[in-house]
Amino acid sequence: MxxxxxxxxxxxxxxxxxxxxxxxxxxxxxxxxxxxxxxxxxxxxxxxxxxxxxxxxxxxxxxxxxxxxxxxxxxxxxxxxxxxxxxxxxxxxxxxxxxxxxxxxxxxxxxxxxxxxxxxxxxxxxxxxxxxxxxxxxxxxxxxxxxxxxxxxxxxxxxxxxxxxxxxxxxxxxxxxxxxxxxxxxxxxxxxxxxxxNWPEPVKPKILKFEDWNADPEAWSVATDTKAHKKEQKKEQKEDSIEWDTAKTDLKTVPKDMSGGPRKETEPQKSKDVKKESKKERVKAAVQAAVAAAPPVFRRDSEPGEVFGWNASDPVEPAWDGAMLQYMLVQSWKLGELLQGKEQTVPEDAAQAEACMKALDQIVEDLEPERQWKTHAFGSMTTGFGLRGCDLDIMLLRVPNSPREETDGKEILMKLRDILLEKPEFKVKEVILSARVPILKLEYQTRDVDISVNNFKALANSFLLAAYAQLDPMIPEFGTAVKLWAKANQICGAPVGNLSSYAFILMAIYFLQVASGDEVPCLQEGLENEDLETALKERLGQDDVKSWRPSGAQKSRGLWNHLAAFFAFYSNSYGPANRYEPFRWGEEVVSVRLGRRSRALTVDSEEFGALSRRQKGALHIEDPVDRSRNLRDVFRPGREEMLRQELKQSHAVFVFQAQTGMIPVPEVIPEIPGQLIQQSRGRRFRI
Missing domain, CATH: 3.80.10.10 (Ribonuclease Inhibitor)
Structure with a gap:
């Protein structure tokens, strides 16, 4: 046809x-x-x-x-x-x-x-x-x-x-x-x-036990020993011959036919069709047995959050299970390697940043005769959430005794660019004047530097994140891991239409505040943005904040459990020990400023009346310093859906690791409702 x-x-x-x-x-x-x-x-x-x-x-x-x-x-x-x-x-x-x-x-x-x-x-x-x-x-x-x-x-x-x-x-x-x-x-x-x-002939993947996989993380990929593969084929042919001889022996007991008379004992014909059929059935049975013996694998359902268990004896799809099992192994290894290799800022970074700022201070002194300017560092380098080799964010700020007239930031950056072009230690890259905050991008001793003018809100944001980092070392470690995960999965970066790393850190802190098991106190409670640095220092000295520390149980769970619960929370699954309702995507607002949640506290409530871009069903992240700014404003079409997919997939990887014993995460199977946990022993789960 x-x-x-x-x-x-x-x-x-x-x-x-x-x-x-x-x-x-x-x-x-x-x-x-x-x-x-x-x-x-x-x-x-x-x-x-x-x-x-x-x-x-x-x-x-x-x-x-x-x-x-x-x-x-x-x-x-x-x-x-x-x-x-x-x-x-x-x-x-x-x-x-x-x-x-x-x-x-x-x-x-x-x-x-x-x-x-x-x-x-x-x-x-x-x-x-x-x-x-x-x-x-x-x-x-x-x-x-x-x-x-x-x-x-x-x-x-x-x-x-x-x-x-x-x-x-x-x-x-x-x-x-x-x-x-x-x-x-x-x-x-x-x-x-x-x-x-040379188009190598693809060979049969090895079927590995998990102890083998743990010893050799790359062994899952492809079996390259073609000689061993040929030996395996010869062994299968020999088994076919043995199976046929066994079948002939089993025919000694001859049943009667429908008429009651004895059926004649006739030797069956050894046909190619029978042999192929036998081999096909045996291969199918072997695949099903391998899948049943393998650790659980997962399939998604059309409705997020729905969880079903089915018995290992139920019909399965070996090809689909095999593909997902292989994929889960890869992602588990990559995620573990990623987090083990994370490196936060080191003293060498701080020394290089200080040298850069001293050199810039000498230059900006003569920038304008009638005004005095000073450099201030902000961003990840100063907050405690930075990684080794991270960019240096510098703001030009008028010193207090300078005249208070309005300043054109674009004009200042263009003047500074002309001066820096003559300085050999600085390499000017570009000036971005069309951005929400104009930026001069340059390079100092192989380190990228971004310079802005009078960027007070960004400075206040840095004060806030630095204050949270001072509460406990667990907080910057966890926030850095979330940011690193987002960068590795290519879902981070405002210039390409994704959330900024600042937004991911806010998501991490909000999770710690409302659904982590040891609620991190809200540092902005009762504070205004005016002179936020001084107010935050006073807040850190208050008894309720000063006495807060993660419980012993929280510390023992470690970074892996925090990440597992984080992915469960934002992927519409239940939190640790089923105590926390999942994040209500489209209704709830990630608000570090409030640091609390309730059914009445939705995006349409009066508390978020100033928040912009409140689309129905979308992710909303409030800037804790600028209450009118919704950090989702950088999303390009399709990028939010990519973020949701990565959160769900990472959650599935953690569940996979926990159930296979690859990581000790006792509370990482949070998406299963409590009444199903006892009923589901020995079953597979799909998410």
Whole structure:
């Protein structure tokens, strides 16, 4: 049957949101060969409904979901579809919000396809994949992937006998510039380049026990011992022969037929079909046994926060479980390595910052004859939440005895730039005058320096964070870990449309205030922003603040438990020991200024009347110094959804680590309601 005769369900360009999909698919039949939901506004939740419908279509060949808002959570839904629909030939997911993480999930699931099927055609260009060429190299070696040899391969045939085609993967949003030129460079898709890669034959991944994995974190990736693999194949062939001899021996006891007479003992024919069937069943049973013996793995449900347990004897999807198990192992190792390697600021950083400020003080003395200027450091270098080698933030401030006329910060920065261009110790990079706060960016002894003028609110913010850091060393350690996690997952940085590191630290402090088990006191209670530095010093000296310390139980839980509870709190799961309600995304406001929460304290309450950008269903973070500023104002389209996906996925990784015993986190299974904990012993859980 040609493609022109296919039954196509077309919902493209219908402006569909997640809530509209289920109604459209409710009355549709299951005879479709192609489902097209492209060019809509679907996220992972809407895609879940599409996948459930696709699984019910026994002859589904093509799924088109390009130009939507599908992120890495949607990749898990696609993986479920791949492992359930053997007839799939094409999946179009270009122009979405998938990262390298989502691509790996999809490819891992597709690598279990039958070798006799035509290669799965995956369109994944124009997503958010960084370093796509390196990713394709990695996939080609770890899985049965081909980037499509332009001269030898087509959508139905792979010259390299691969199971997956990922054409155009290198054409990502932030790296592909071919459209700017009439001559499109295709060097990386020519077959000579494939020859240069030597296209290694993907081999069967090792099945590791967890003690082996702990000893060798990289051993999960790919088994490279091809000789051992060939020995294993010969062993399987020998087992087939033994199994056949055993089957003949078992036929000595002959049952009677329907007529009551004895059935003739006939030796069964040793056919290839019987042998293949036997081997297929044995392999399937072995995979199911391996999955049942492996630690629990997790699947997401369409509704966040819903948790279900199912018995190990229930039907499972080995391919999907295997892909997620592998993915969880990688993420667990990366997260552990990341946090173990974190380094906060060191004395050398402070010495370099002091030298830079002294040099600038000598320069700004002659900046304006009628005014006197002084440099003040602020930001992560001064708050205790900084990392080694972090940027140095400096503010130019008039000294108290200077005239109080209004000053044009842009003009001052331009004058300073002209002077610094003649100073060899400073390297001027750029002046950003269009920003909310104009900044002069330069470099001093390999350290990046940002200079602003009269940035009083930023200075007050630094005073506040430094005061919280003085309460207990646990607070800056935890805040730094959260910031490091956000940077590593590429969801931090206002210039690219993500939350700033300052916003992530506020999220960490708010969690410690309201849901950590030892509520950190609110330092702004009863204080005004005027002369905040002096007021905070007085507040730190008060008895209730001075006497506060984390309890012994809180200290013993350590950083891993804090992070586990943090991810549970912001990913709509229950907090430690099920005592804390999850963060109400879209209703609750991250307010370090108040440091408390209640059902009545919502974004629409009078307390947050001055807060800007109060969109329904969105994340709201109040600037504790500027009550009108909502720190979500830097979000670009799709970035908030990426943040939610990363929070949920990191929470799943921590649950995985706790249940497998990889980390001692006794209270990290918080999303399971109390009444289900006793009922769920020995079961798997999906989140």
């Amino acid at each position: 040609g493609k022109g005769q296919w039954e196509v369900l077309s919902l493209a360009k219908h402006e569909l949101a997640d809530s509209d999909v289920a109604q459209r698919l409710k009355k549709a039949g299951t005879h479709y060969w192609e489902v097209d939901v492209s060019q809509n506004h679907l996220t992972a939740r809407g895609l879940d409904q599409v996948v459930k419908f696709g699984i019910r279509c026994p002859e589904l060949r093509v799924l088109k979901a390009f130009k939507n808002q599908i992120g890495d959570d949607g990749a898990r839904q696609i993986a479920r579809l791949i492992t359930s629909c053997a007839c799939l030939e094409e999946i179009h997911l270009s122009h979405n919000q998938l990262t390298a993480k989502g691509v790996r999930i999809i490819v891992a699931a597709a690598s279990w396809r039958d070798q006799q099927l035509s290669p799965l055609w995956l369109r994944l260009e124009q997503n958010l994949v960084t370093e796509p060429v390196a990713l394709l190299h990695e996939l080609a070696r770890a899985f049965s992937v081909c980037g499509r040899d332009e001269w030898r391969c087509n959508s139905r045939h792979c010259a390299w006998k691969r199971r997956i085609h990922v054409p155009f993967l290198h054409m990502q949003r932030e790296t592909w510039t071919g459209w700017q030129s009439k001559k499109v460079e295709k060097s990386f898709r020519r077959y000579e380049d494939y020859e240069d890669w």
